[in-house]
Amino acid sequence: ERGFIVIEVKGGRCSYRAADRVWTTIDRQGSRDEIRDPFKQAATAARVIGKLLIRQIGETAYVPAGQSAALFPDCNLPR
Numbered sequence: 001e002r003g004f005i006v007i008e009v010k011g012g013r014c015s016y017r018a019a020d021r022v023w024t025t026i027d028r029q030g031s032r033d034e035i036r037d038p039f040k041q042a043a044t045a046a047r048v049i050g051k052l053l054i055r056q057i058g059e060t061a062y063v064p065a066g067q068s069a070a071l072f073p074d075c076n077l078p079r
Helices: 038-058
Strands: 003-009 014-019 023-028 031-034 065-071
Touching: 003 038, 031 065
Parallel strands: 003 065
Antiparallel strands: 014 023, 023 031
16 A cells, blocks of 8 residues: 655666667767666665665564656657
8 A cells, every 4th residue: 555666767868778788868968978777776776765764663664665667758759
């Protein structure tokens, strides 16, 4: 019933090269930069938050489940 979600939001036009597992983004000025894996970033943050909750409220208490996701608001998907 209860839980939390961590969403990593990446701006710019993001892309992923599966062959070498590299994420890149192109900003407004057209500069391409390599970025960290947004899905791994969100998953790591969810684990850290879960551990902080356990430390805060104790292991015997109910700790809400955490999930993670990534959002790419500037990307266009083919229709």
